[in-house]
Amino acid sequence: MKIVSARDFRLQREVDYGTAEQNQAVKDIIRGIRTEGDTALLRYTEAFDRVKLSPQDLRITPDELQAAYSQVEPSFLEAIRAAAVNIREFHMKQRRASWMDLQEDGSVLGQIIRPLQRVGVYVPGGKAAYPSSVLMNVIPAQVAGVPEIVMVTPPATGGKAGIDPYTLVAAAEAGVTExxxxxxxxxxxxxxxxTETIKPVDKVCGPGNIYVALAKKEVYGVVDIDSIAGPSEIVVLADDTANPAYVAADLLSQAEHDEMASAILITPSRPLAEAAAEEVRKQLAELPRREIASASIExxxxxxxxxxxxxxxxxxNRLAPEHLELMVENPMAYAGLVENAGAIFLGAYSSEPVGDYFAGPNHIIPTNGTARFSSPVDVDDFIKKSSMIYYSKEALFKNGAAIMELARHEGLEGHARAIEVRLKNEGEAE
Structure with a gap:
């Protein structure tokens, strides 16, 4: 890894929203689905996944979900169940309640919290399968009270319509029924x-390749989306108390995700910098995904x-990383100084994979510096809020003149008259 001073480091983040050809291809696919429904869906599945399906084949049956249990190890099932418990318990603490506030004049102001009715969860199935992402998307939606959660995931390519059994078991454990x-x-x-087979949803969430990201960007406004995710990022802030082997391992844990993933160590210790660079070199040589990780590091x-x-x-704080590890002597002393980070891991034993898989917080975290203004996926992503206003006659008579003043200042006489007619009518009635 290259070692540079903070003075010489320049942040060069490129937000890639695809080429013109990729964007046009996505627009064409969406147009095809809108106009032809299942017919286009089956045609694209055959063209891109090389799997020929009928409309009846599209849905993954409950029997397939149950059959997947026989294809996974008991140790995996035990681990996924324990992770699901932790994730559910963490997100249960995020639930909100509707509220109402009775004013002295008899008015009632409040906020009504309702879950979204139907949410779509995309689970990748290309370079790798990610059962943990099933839990991280589905469980917060369930905790929010979403009654319909539908999962989509690509079939195995090359003429096989099968789905990764670990993904199916995770879906079954999370409670997915569609x-x-x-x-x-x-x-x-x-x-x-x-389409004729699939009902539309209110929100689409979950990671995917560039075509999935561009499609989410294109349909935003028709439905809500979680985010347009970029490559994974990790920053480790460490002092000379940090173990260079731990630092290197954590940097590589993200570098192996994607050739465009970002792994950065920040330290005031030159000896640690040099030792960590050497550890990265040594560990990289033995990493199964070393070609991907090497490209990322380079x-x-x-x-x-x-x-x-x-x-x-x-x-x-300038980088606003997705994952930040504080591998310093007193991490709590520095946590409060962090303004921009998606998830903060404190201490030598809070390795990033602890959060990715098991601790409970969500691993769908803002990338590309968007931690400056956005947050990890949580229960709030699956609710909507309605303001509630019950204004009493006393309140309207008390505040009507002020309301009309503001409306007329903005040139909206109709707004003012909607108040005025009530004041005149009720005043005459008295």
Whole structure:
């Protein structure tokens, strides 16, 4: 890994929203789904996944979900169940309640919290399968009270319509009862607009490739989306008490995700910087996904040497990373200084995979510096809020003149008269 000073480091983040050809291809796919429904969905599945399906084949049956249990190890089942308990308990603490406030004049103001009615969860099935993402999407929606949660995931390519059994078991454990073997931009379009087989949803969430990301961007407004996710990111802020082997392992845990993933160490300790760089080299040689991780480290990896930890915090806040590890002697003392980070891991034993899989907080976290203004997926992503206003006659007579003043200032006489007619009519009645 290249070692640079904070003074010489320049953040060069490129937000990739696809080429013109990719964007046009996605627009064409969405148009096809909107106009032809299942016919287009089956055609695109055959073209892109090389799997020929009938409309009856689209849905993953309850029997398939149950049959998947015989194809996974008992240790996996035990682990996924324990993770689900932790994730559910963490998100239960995020639930909101509707509220009402009775005013002295008899008016009632409040907020009504309702769950979304139908949510679509996209689960990738290309380079790798991610059962943990099933839990991270489905469980917060369930805790929010969403009554209909539908999962889509691509079939195995090359003429096979099967789905990764670990993904199916995770879905069954999370409580998914409606699932379809479709992927890509066509799956996003089907969720957003519906087909003869699939009812449209209110929100689409879950990661995917560039075509999935572009499709989510395209359908936003017709439905809500969680985010347009970029490549994974990790920043480790460490002092000379950190174990360089731990630092290197955690950097590589994200570098192996994607050639465009970013892994950065920030430290005021030159000896740690050099030891961590050597550890990355050694561990990389034995990593099964070393080609992907090597490309990530070469293109988007760096070790930044600062004068102080406080200067390191300043760099962290500029980067606004998806994952931040504080591998320092007293991590709690620095956690409060972090303004921009999706998830903060404190101490030597809070390795990033602890959060990815098991601890409970959501692992769907803002990327590309969007932690400056956005948050990890949580229960709030699956609710909607309605303001409630009951105004009493006393309140209207008391405040009517002020309301009319503001309306007329904005040139909206009709607004003012809607108040005025009540004041005149009720005044005459008295």
């Amino acid at each position: 699932a379809y073997r479709i992927g890509g931009a066509q799956a996003i379009a089907a969720l957003a607009y519906g 293109q988007y990896g760096a070790i930044i040497v600062t004068e102080t930890l406080e200067e390191g915090i300043e760099v962290v």
